[in-house]
Amino acid sequence: MxxxxxxxxxxxxxxxxxxxxxxxxxxxxxxxxxxxxxxxxxxxxxxxxxxxxxxxDEIQYIYTEFQDYLNPLKLFQEQMRQTQKSFDQNCEHIINEIDYLIRGINYDKNQKIKYLQFFGENISLSILQEMAELMSEKAPILKQSKRDVQLYIKLKLIINFAKQVMIEQQNSVIQLVKQQQQAKEKIETFKDIYLQHKSQYQYTETKNIYNIKQFEVCRVITFNKDDSIMLAGSNSDIKVWNFNNGKVTENQTLTGHIDDVISLTFSLNQDLFISGGSWKDMKIIIWRKHNDLWKYTQIMDYHKGYVPQILLNKNDSELISCSSDQTIIVWKTSLNVWKLEQKLANHEGTIYGMSLNYSENYLVSCGKDKSVIVWKKQNNIWKYYQKITHDSYAFRITFVDDDSFLFQLNNEGFIRLYSNQSQEKFQESLEQRITVQDKEDPWLLFPAFYNVEKKLVIQKQNQFVNLIINQDNGTLNIVNTIQCESHQNNGALSKSGRFLAIWDSSPIMEGDGIIKIYEIVYSNRE
Known part of the structure; x- marks a missing residue:
């Protein structure tokens, strides 16, 4: 001091x-x-x-969290020691039994040889008679003795016992390896979650580095896994842009929808993306790359309303779409074909947005029915978990860590944060409300984005696009605000968190606009 x-x-x-x-x-x-x-x-x-x-408190939290993962590992280590000890004991028992058999067989062999050699050394009448008996068909010289049969039976029993021990040990090892793999996965998950709380980057500034004139209405933008491709809605078409460190060149225009494209999401693992259409279209289209050209490979038309948002999980095994038909559909893929797996129908109005947490065991959705619904995955099935109601509809919802999400209501001048620290129900952290520039926003598009590595939230409110940093201590602070020409703007954060693309509509000429590319600069923390 x-x-x-x-x-x-x-x-x-x-x-x-x-x-x-x-x-x-x-x-x-x-x-x-x-x-x-x-x-x-x-x-x-x-x-x-x-x-x-x-x-x-932080030290105690870290100690407790790590101890939860060290204890299963220590238990697993002790189980491996016990398995090794049991295996060694069984092997020793089998070796001793085989040694006993070898000694018994050698003794019996030597006795027979000695017995036969005895005939040639001491010839008597009784020996001649026994030799004749042995050479007759009645008693062949190679006939097995009773001891031979007993030894053979015992040897079979030992071999069967050895096989059973090996099977049991093998099953035990397989089970322990599975437990080890599960422990490893839990540790990796914990490591990822822990790193979310300890960002290695410090936000510095935001720079407008490139602009693209686009006269068609753009209602959605997204980036691929390595920031090398940018997709943008262009009325009912999709424009594919080559993206190179913020420099953009148009590559292909895709047709397939009959109404505005309003949702896009890119796979994190492969050349695949999904698009969703507006009122007259209501379709979800799967696009894949063939010979350097994008083509649609499947059209799903189960929804009976427009599709504002589509989510794809980290390993591309599950696709989740929401719609103005008041339903959420969960799709599963088999042999590159998506099929309806589950329908969630607890909302009573248009669903405006969704978000998955990092561990992908919680899903949140919000909509026109003035509710936010939390879904929890149990036994690989999504189940209704909690309903949060307000006096106005919610939109722009996103998880900011494994147990916290934020969203807006359309008639408030702040962003709400809900957390689930007690593993019971999500509750609002009142001290964490973030004041924004306007109370209302009639534009429902432009979803919220969150980058785990950079701990950066992108949240639009009317003409303003806010860059919010999730601090290490859990507080959320606006570090920069980009003011657009019109409230009708849409955008996306690149997967790396380095680039932000915003389509800014002209307030004078409807449909006329500019895609502005911003670079977000960070400094590395020591």
Whole structure:
């Protein structure tokens, strides 16, 4: 604490005595002296006590979380030791039994040889008679003795026992390997989740680096897995752009929908993307790359309304679509053909948006019925888990970690954050409400985006596109705001979190607009 006396504020060059701990304050404006403008500041001593307590809580949290994964590993290690010990004991028993058999067989062999050799050394009448008996058909010389048969039976029993032991040990090892794999997967999942809370990047600035004039209405944009392709809706067509570090060249125009394309999602693993259509179309189309050209390979027309959003899970095994027909459809793929697996029908109005958490065991959806519904995956089936209701409809919903999601209501001037810290129900964190620039936004498109690695949220509100950083301590702060010409704007964050594309509609000429490419600059933390 004695070192604090040397710290001065940048404005008055007086000793810093207070810290401003409010959420929406920039880092450079938090240290205050007595001459600074003060609104509920915290004394340095109190701040240090809070910091010490928070550090201790973080250390305890990390210790507890890691211990939950160390204990199963230690148990698995002990099981392996017991298996090895049991296996060694069984092998030793089998070896001893075989050794006993070998010694018995050798003894019997030597006795027979000695017996036969005896005939040639001491010839008598009785021996001659026994030799005749042995050479007769009645008693062939190679006839097995009773001991031979007993040894053979015992040998078969030992061999069968050995086989059974090997099978049991093999099954035991297989089971332990499965447990080890499950433990490894849990550790990897925990590692990924843990890294979400410890970002290695610090947001620096946002730069507009390229613009594309597009006269057709663009209602959706998305990027592929490595930021090398950008897709943009162009009325009912899809434009495919080659994307090279923010420089864009048009490659192909795809036709297949008969009404505006309003949803797009790209696979993280392969050259595949999915599109969803508006009112007159209502179709979902699967597109794959063949000989460097994109072609549609399947059309699904189960929905009876427009398709505002489509999600594809991390390993491309599950596709989730929502619609104005009040349903969510879960699709599963087999031999590259998508089939309806499950229909979720708990909403009572148009569903505007959805989001999967990182572990893909929670799904949230929101819509016109003024509700947010949480779905939980159990035994590979999505089940209704929780319903959150408000006095207005919700949209632009996204998970920001495994147990927290945020969204907007259309008549509020802030973003709500809900968390599930108790593993029971999601509840709002009232202190985490993020104030935005406008209360209403009549434009329902432009979904929210979240990049796990960069911990960056993209959230539109009317003419404003907010860049929000999820801090290591769990607080959410707006670090930059891009103001568009019109509230009718759409965009997407690239998969790397490095680029942001926004189609900004002209407020004068309907349909006339510009796709603006922004580079988001980060610095590496030490």
């Amino acid at each position: 004695s070192q604090i006396s040397n710290v001065q504020c940048l404005e008055h060059f007086e000793q810093v005595q207070f810290l401003d701990l409010r959420q929406n304050i920039l880092k450079g404006d938090r240290a205050k002296c007595c001459k600074c403008q003060l609104i509920n500041p915290t004394y340095i001593e109190q701040a240090f006590q809070k910091w010490i307590q928070k550090t201790q």
